[in-house]
Amino acid sequence: MGWVTAIGLLSGLSAGFLYAPRDAVQGNVQRIMYLHVPSVLTAYLAFGVVFLASLAYLFSQRSRWDRLAAASAEVGVVFTGLTLVSGSVWGKPTWGTWWTWDARLTTTALLFLIYVSYLLVRGMVEDRERAARFSAVVGIIGAIDVPIIHFSVQWFRTLHQPATLLRPQAPTMDATMVFTLLLNVGAFILFYIYLTRMRLHLTQLEERT
Amino acid sequence: MYLRRAWAVFWKDSLVERRSKEMANGLFFFAFLLLFLFHFALGPDRARIEMAFPGLLWLGFLLTGLLGLGRTFLGERENDCLEGLVLAPGDKSAIYLGKVAGGVVLMLLLQVFLLLLFTVFYNLEMRKVLPGLAFVGALGAIGFAAVGSLFAAITAQVRARELLFPLLLLPVVIPLLLGAVAATGELVQSHSLSAARHWLALLAGADLIYLTTGLLTFEFILEA
Amino acid sequence: MVNGHWAIEAQGLWKEYGSTRVLQDVSLTVAPGEGLVLLGPNGAGKTTLLKILATLIRPTAGLVRIAGYELRRDADAIRRHVGLLAHGSYLYEDLTAVENLQFFATLHGLAVRKGDLLRALGDVDLGGDADQRVREFSLGMKRRLAFARLGLQRPRVLLLDEPFAGLDQQGIKRVEDSLTAFKEEGAAVLMVTHNLGHGLAMADRVAILAAGRVAVERNRHGLDPEALSALYTTHTGDR
Numbered sequence: 321m322g323w324v325t326a327i328g329l330l331s332g333l334s335a336g337f338l339y340a341p342r343d344a345v346q347g348n349v350q351r352i353m354y355l356h357v358p359s360v361l362t363a364y365l366a367f368g369v370v371f372l373a374s375l376a377y378l379f380s381q382r383s384r385w386d387r388l389a390a391a392s393a394e395v396g397v398v399f400t401g402l403t404l405v406s407g408s409v410w411g412k413p414t415w416g417t418w419w420t421w422d423a424r425l426t427t428t429a430l431l432f433l434i435y436v437s438y439l440l441v442r443g444m445v446e447d448r449e450r451a452a453r454f455s456a457v458v459g460i461i462g463a464i465d466v467p468i469i470h471f472s473v474q475w476f477r478t479l480h481q482p483a484t485l486l487r488p489q490a491p492t493m494d495a496t497m498v499f500t501l502l503l504n505v506g507a508f509i510l511f512y513i514y515l516t517r518m519r520l521h522l523t524q525l526e527e528r529t
Numbered sequence: 530m531y532l533r534r535a536w537a538v539f540w541k542d543s544l545v546e547r548r549s550k551e552m553a554n555g556l557f558f559f560a561f562l563l564l565f566l567f568h569f570a571l572g573p574d575r576a577r578i579e580m581a582f583p584g585l586l587w588l589g590f591l592l593t594g595l596l597g598l599g600r601t602f603l604g605e606r607e608n609d610c611l612e613g614l615v616l617a618p619g620d621k622s623a624i625y626l627g628k629v630a631g632g633v634v635l636m637l638l639l640q641v642f643l644l645l646l647f648t649v650f651y652n653l654e655m656r657k658v659l660p661g662l663a664f665v666g667a668l669g670a671i672g673f674a675a676v677g678s679l680f681a682a683i684t685a686q687v688r689a690r691e692l693l694f695p696l697l698l699l700p701v702v703i704p705l706l707l708g709a710v711a712a713t714g715e716l717v718q719s720h721s722l723s724a725a726r727h728w729l730a731l732l733a734g735a736d737l738i739y740l741t742t743g744l745l746t747f748e749f750i751l752e753a
Numbered sequence: 754m755v756n757g758h759w760a761i762e763a764q765g766l767w768k769e770y771g772s773t774r775v776l777q778d779v780s781l782t783v784a785p786g787e788g789l790v791l792l793g794p795n796g797a798g799k800t801t802l803l804k805i806l807a808t809l810i811r812p813t814a815g816l817v818r819i820a821g822y823e824l825r826r827d828a829d830a831i832r833r834h835v836g837l838l839a840h841g842s843y844l845y846e847d848l849t850a851v852e853n854l855q856f857f858a859t860l861h862g863l864a865v866r867k868g869d870l871l872r873a874l875g876d877v878d879l880g881g882d883a884d885q886r887v888r889e890f891s892l893g894m895k896r897r898l899a900f901a902r903l904g905l906q907r908p909r910v911l912l913l914d915e916p917f918a919g920l921d922q923q924g925i926k927r928v929e930d931s932l933t934a935f936k937e938e939g940a941a942v943l944m945v946t947h948n949l950g951h952g953l954a955m956a957d958r959v960a961i962l963a964a965g966r967v968a969v970e971r972n973r974h975g976l977d978p979e980a981l982s983a984l985y986t987t988h989t990g991d992r
Contacts (some may be wrong), residue, residue, distance in 0.1 A: 378749050433700040440696060444687045447770075449811065453749045454683045458697065461676070461742055465701050468735050472704035475727065476711065530862060537859035545847040548886075609841025612809055616843075617860045618832035624860075 325514040328507035332358075332500070354500060356406040358508035359399045360428065366396030366512060367435065371463035374456035386452035389459055390442060391519035393435050395512055400432045423474040430469050434462040531623050538627025543634070545604060552600055552635075557642055560593050564646050578651050583713035587706055589643045590636065590669065597635050598677030599694040601628050602685035611685065615751055625678060625747035629740070632674030633667075640666045661716045668732040669709040675739040676701055682750045708732040758821035760785045760910050760941030761806060766815035768801055768965075775801045776812070777965045785909070788932070788942040788955045790973075793962035794989050799945035800840065802962070803912050806943070807837040820909050836908030838916050842899045846888040850879055850898050853887060857902050865905055873904040877927065892919035900928060903935075911935055913944040917951045929954055949982055963989045 333354065373389035376382075407425055408418045419425070438458045445451035546552055567585050571577050578585070605611040614624055644662070648655050655662070680697045684690035708728045715725035722729060761783040768776040775798045783789045793799050804810040806817060808828040817824035820834040844853050851870050858865045874883050877897040887895060896919050903911060911932070917925050932942055932955045944952050945962075953959070953973060959981065960970040968988040976984075 378746070430700050430703055433696075437693070437696045437700065440693060441683065441687070444689055444693060450686070453752070454686075457679070457683070457746045457749055460746060461679070461701060461739075464738060464742055465704070468704045468731070468738065472707040472731055475731075476707050534860055534862070537856055541845065541848065541852075541856045544852065545845060548847045604845070607846060608844050609839065610843050610845060612839065612841060613843030613857075614860070615809060616807065616832055616835075616837060618829050619862055 321510075321514055321517070325507070325510045328503075328510050332504035332507035350410075352406050352410040354504045356403060356410055357501060358504040359406065360403040361505055362508045362512045363396050363399035363403055363428075363431070365509065366392045366399060366516075367431065367463055367466070369516075370396065370435070370438075370459045374459035374463075377452060377456050378460075383448075383452065386456065387520055387523050388516070389456065390439075391516045391523065393438055393459065394519055395515045397432065397435050397439065398515075399508075399512065400428060400435070403428055404432060423470070423476070426473045427466070427470050430473075431462075431466065434458075434465065438462060531620060534617075534619065534623040535626040535630065538624050539630045542604070542628070542631045552597060553638075556593050556597050556639060559596060560589060560639060560643050560646060563589050563592060564643075564650055568650070575651070579653065579717075582647070582651075582653065583710045583717060586643065586647060586713060587669070587710050590640055590666075590673075590709075591702075591706060593639045593643070594636050594670075594673050594677065595695055595698065597639065598632050598674065598698070599681055599684065599691070601632060601678050601681035603681075606685060611751075621748040621751050622744040624751065625682070625743055628678040628682075629671075629674045629743070632678050633670050636670035636673055637666065640670065657720050658716045661720075661722045662713065664722070665709055665712045665716070665729070665732070668729065668736060669705055672705040672732065672736045672739055673702060675736065675743050679739075679743045679747060679750070682747065686750075704735055705732065708735070758818065759783060760787070760820055761789075761943055762816075762818040763802075763806065764816040766802070766805065766817065767813045768798070768805065768810070769813045775965055776805075779815070779962075779965070779967055781960065781967060781970075783910075783941040783943055785941050786936050786939045787957050788936055788944070789958045789960060790952055790956040791943065791945040791960050791962050792947065792949060792985060793945070794947055797962045797989070798965040799947075799962055800914055803837070803839070803914050803943070803945055807835055807839070807912050808832055809837075834909045836903040836906045836911050838899055838903065838911075838913045840914050842895050843902075844887045844895055844898060847886060849884045849886050850874055850890075850901075851883040853898065854901060854905060858905055861906065863905055869905065873901045874898075876904050876931070877901045878924075893921055893924050896920055897924060897927075900931070904931070907938075907940075909940055911940055911942045911944075913942070915946050915948070916944060917946070917948065925951055949978070949985060953978075953981075961985060961988045 369392040370389045373385045373392065377385035377389060404425075407428070411420060411425075412418050438455055441458055442451050442455045445454055567578075567589075571581060602611065605614060614621075617624075644655065647653055677698055680694060680701075684694040684697070687693055708731045712722065712725040712728040712732070715728070716722055759782045761781070763782070764780050766776050766779040767774070779798075779802060781789065781791075791799060791802070801810060805812050805824075806819060808824060808831050812824075819831040822830040822834075824831060843857075845856070848856065851867075851874065854870045854873060857863075858870070871880065871883060874880050877900055879894065879897055879901065882890070882894065887898065890898065896916075900916070913932075916928055916932075920928065929952060932944075932952070936942055936955060942955065944956075946952060956973045958970060959973050959976065961968045961984065969984060971984070
């Protein structure tokens with residue numbers, strides 16, 4: 321698993337930085353997209369897993385769902401952080417500023433805050449079962465809040481690029497670009513699974529001692 | 530039966546608050562203080578204050594509400610009353626509903642007080658916007674109280690509760706703040722809410738979602 | 754036994770907090786109309802055991818059945834039949850005595866009238882203090898008011914944690930008498946205490962809890978106070 325992930329990431333990123341064509345308008349900076357887009361998708365995937373695992377925990381009271389939610393949240397926060405950083409690096413030359421109060425950027429930042437506080441709750445409750453139940457509730461509220469945050473922030477102001485790939489019309493990207501992007505998305509998802517499994521394994525070791 | 534139990538919680542909390550006045554005095558004083566802070570932050574220019582009014586008003590609600598809602602379950606810590614609530618058989622969400630009702634009333638009182646302060650100290654003309662503002666205020670109060678009561682039940686059982694409560698609540702209620710500020714801004718400009726209809730829909734939708742989630746998940750927080 | 758059930762039944766209870774074992778393989782039973790006094794020094798796990806039986810704490814392992822209901826499945830049904838007098842009084846200091854009872858009754862879905870509330874207060878000698886705020890009560894009065902809730906609730910199982918703490922001689926006598934009355938109506942009574950002096954009158958059996966285990970269990974009849982305190986010292990190392 322580790323090797324497959326490593327190979328996937330390596331080939332994905334090298335394809336992104338070497339093989340895919342230069343963007344006509346944005347130049348080489350655009351290549352950050354191969355990092356940025358997969359990490360934000362992976363972060364959403366991770367928080368989706370937190371939501372489902374939290375629900376599953378509350379219904380079944382089985383601690384493995386709680387451990388999965390916790391591991392996925394930690395990895396998700398890391399990917400959200402990566403998204404924000406890569407977004408800033410992209411934003412500086414493209415928009416001329418490290419940070420703009422654009423809708424999707426702001427939503428992602430709020431997501432980061434929500435799941436950091438999710439992890440804080442876990443750390444602050446001594447009783448394991450209580451920590452699990454409290455954080456499950458926070459995880460569920462957080463996930464349900466994402467669309468509400470998204471709409472409200474979007475209406476407030478917007479200047480992000482329109483979503484390119486998930487649009488119903490034909491993609492405006494070069495075919496090799498699309499391929500490279502999808503390769504990276506796949507590699508990042510593998511990376512997510514790998515990290516989450518490692519984290520779960522670590523939790524088990526912690527509990528045994 | 531369910532509503533009677535919710536009412537009992539609301540009745541008990543209002544009685545305790547009416548007698549101790551612990552929270553009311555502190556919060557009203559805090560609201561007063563906020564007004565001075567706003568004044569010093571923005572300077573004496575009246576046009577600037579008028580422009581910032583929707584944001585300031587809701588920032589005031591948010592900060593006072595944060596202090597007030599955070600105390601929702603604090604009174605239950607004395608004499609282990611929280612344990613007593615856990616022992617009550619039947620649907621726990623009735624307790625939540627009673628607490629939310631108390632939170633809504635508290636927020637509405639704070640809003641009236643803050644509006645009064647704004648009118649007097651900044652000399653703003655409120656009469657034309659008052660009905661619309663009451664509507665937006667009620668929508669905001671319900672949402673804040675719904676999420677606030679849920680998180681307050683969590684943080685009342687946690688060590689670093691003063692810190693954790695705002696950290697949990699603030700990011701989640703950002704949509705309420707945005708919607709209320711935008712709707713209030715529209716109201717101040719055009720004296721009508723018709724241009725802010727989508728914001729009102731968002732506020733009402735958010736209220737409904739928060740309240741439903743709270744009712745469904747509360748039993749997991751108030752359980753052994 | 755009601756429908757062939759013990760009123761209180763615990764089998765192989767374990768409770769661990771991290772690596773600390775609070776209860777180790779505790780088993781006990783109490784029949785309807787029976788009284789069991791569980792003695793033990795501080796830290797023996799008495800309160801933890803009582804809170805597990807009252808559905809406030811989940812055991813790490815083991816089976817609990819109260820009034821025939823299984824703890825894991827039917828905690829809510831158990832709550833309808835259990836009256837708990839815990840260390841905390843569960844009283845709101847800014848409510849009056851009668852308001853506290855009213856709140857308790859409504860929250861527990863008990864059908865009571867004002868007259869019932871006043872009668873319950875009279876039963877614990879608080880009839881004259883019904884409209885006093887609890888904040889002005891002495892420790893003993895608060896204790897008696899907490900006890901008055903059991904009179905409203907009329908539970909099938911009574912769980913008591915040091916019920917005599919803070920009571921004067923008259924109060925102790927009152928509580929002992931009403932415990933006997935509860936038993937005669939068919940309720941099971943489980944009382945935990947570190948005080949060998951009180952409550953033994955209503956006990957049918959006595960058990961000693963030491964370091965999370967039931968060290969010994971005896972029929973109370975034929976156990977005189979000296980023999981009991983010798984037994985207690987042997988098993989707990991406590992005088």
